[in-house]
Amino acid sequence: MPEALKKLLWPLAALGVLLLFNTAMNPAFFSITISDGRLTGSLVDVLDRATPVILLALGMTLVIATAGVDLSVGAVMAMAGSLAAMLLVDMQAHLSAVIVLTLGVCALAGLWNGVLVSIVGIQPIVATLILMVAGRGIAQLMTDGQIIPIDSSPGFAFLGGGTFLGLPFTITLAVSAVVLTIVVIRFTALGLFIESVGGNETASRYAGLSVRGVRLSVYTFTGLCAGLAGLIYASDITAADANYAGLYLELDAILAVVLGGTSLMGGRFYLAGSVVGALIIQTLNTTILMTEINGASVPVEYNLVIKALVVFVVCLLQSETVKQMIMRRRAVHD
Amino acid sequence: MPRVAEYELVELRGIVKTFPGVRALDGVDFTLRAGEVHALMGENGAGKSTLIKVLTGVYPRDGGTMTLDATEIHPRTPLDAQRLGIATVYQEVNLIPELTVAENLSIGREPRRLGLIDWGTVKRRGKEMMARLDLDLDVTLPVRSYSIALQQMVAIARAIDQEARVLVLDEPTSSLDAAECDQLFSVMYRLRDQGLGIVFVSHFLDQVYAVSDRLTVLRNGRLVGEFETSKLPRLELVSKMIGKDAEQVEAMDHAPKARPAGDHPVVAKATALSRRHAVSGVDLEVRGGEVLGLAGLLGSGRSETARLLFGIDTPDTGTIEINGQAVTTHNPRTAIRNRIAFTPEDRKDAGIIPDLSVRENIVLALQGRRGWLRRIPFHEQQALADQYIKALNIATPDADKPVGQLSGGNQQKVILGRWLAMQPRLLMLDEPTRGIDVGAKAEIEQLIAELCSEGMALLFISSELEEVARDSHRVIVLRDRKQVGELSGEDIRLDSIMSIIASGQEAAAHA
Known part of the structure; x- marks a missing residue:
């Protein structure tokens, strides 16, 4: 079996267990109904809500594969929302111009991270921390610290709330982004270059790769992904909320990448794994919300602890050390 | 020299160790006496490392007996082995660079007083431990x-503390220069004379002959034999290791040197090349169809010269011409575009991408030159990989194996x-033969000759002067970061190179 498929087994198994748990607790979990020409149900909901984290995880996977990390994606999401609100509401700009400009600015924000990491030589965690703080600050300045409603543009509302092919439009966006990324990465030599730089930077430079170019492009791409995620989020809530848009989502994105089997040390990466990782996280969120014990739902304050526990278990299952310990135990019993 | 009465300290009989699909050790015997240096010889894959790992508790054995002082032992971890008195120092020094010598020597067994670390004792004990090696630092x-x-001495001191009876040194000299080796050897003699049994693993035949009393040769997981070093001619040893007869080895050693044809153009030329803390005033040119050797001791400026030519470092002064054109911006990418290639001496840190497959590692530079857009189609990648796996005789089950899992010679x-x-x-080629087995060495040397005869220009750097002498058409001798001599044709002999290096050292001493 190819290595990439083998790596996908554990995350898929974890996702499967979560889904089974949901059906056990709530037999209606898998049911999908049609209302207003749109499929609705928990599964559709999970896919819809997972879109921002899937987008963030795509970029994050590539950054992590170069042995870096990007903490600023949540803040860039907030920037995207605020900028779009400013352009749409205050300046009455055309929707396509708004999208292009916003994505462009977010890509530039990513490029800024790339410059700090690959040219200035700051450690990724510190370099992107700067934009994590500054980005949200800028977003708050753009909106004067207020929540700006965006209700004038039906086109904008379609991004996060529209229906396309009977499904939320976000799903089309997410699937296209994933497919496009995988195609570009794997059908060009970029994937090889990224894995090479993450696997051994010095050797990559000596082999004639542009280490700097590779780093600049992955951080820029991550900025772009965060921009799109920010637009979707703002469209979904039909407002720019600089305080809460994308808050802590960088952590979910990193978690999705790790759950998907990509090592934080860099090197080999698994885009499909990261997508499954993002789905695990969103399913978990939904699970906690929907699970009822003795007719009462789980109190909201348990959410984070339960989430941490499940993630902990999945990480344990993926750990080589734990796998070996289980194998050894089994060998002894045999 | 007063020697402790020799007796059988460690006896391994019929050791078997299997891994899935491989019988790494197949009934191997090994006897180590107290007060001897015993070399363990064999090509990569012979089973040296596995035998050492069985001895030092890294692997449990699957069969056979192992006794220390006639008592059967079963070390289960390296720590376990150490408690029994079997100490190991590996190729890579396992110390914490930022801590002091004394702290490193006491890590994990800090003397305590009232629950706190007793720093006075740490220092005193560190001093005593180094004194046992006759070192005052x-x-x-x-x-x-x-x-x-x-x-490395500190690592040894740390390992042999606590009543060690056996000291295993795995490739201890691979990053040492000649003077440092002598220093290490005198420590080994000293410990031997204190009655320790020392197992010495090295790829350097000279060192094995200089330092060992007896040697054991393994091949393909089997015992070839145990010999007294002084009674085994070198050629015979090599033939036992590689399983070829002596005539073949002789032929390998004296492969006729193809003469460089005069009409090949100059590929690279450096004039008055200098860089602070690297080299000063290097003048060289290398033509197609010739091997230019760079000889000198460690730190003489050999690698530094190659790094300047490949554009890893920028020269402070001096010029580089490639194919007759002066080079202005110089980095590995432009060098590769000018079709210059460089295999660095630190293979692990600067050569291989360990997680990537053999195929990906092979296509990397070619793909880098084509750029990210024009990906080499998979079937072409596979064909390239297969071609070089075959041509270079790379031992790997397939092209998908991660390079990090291959042996040093195959990585090279x-x-x-x-x-x-x-x-x-x-x-x-900077130290292309370092740390690889005799067979692979011979193959690489043969490859150099072949490429050269096809018209390629080669720059060859090696610490083993015999290799430089044997494989080069011209040799530039470097010393203390300066170019001090050049030899060509019949003048290239080991003694002539050594005399240039040595005479300079005398001159420096008189200055």
């Missing part, structure tokens, strides 16, 4: 402030394949 300085050789061949795939005009 400031134990309050951080380990990193000492040379690799001295760091993969890097060579990477460069050959882009058909370089100049191939610079």
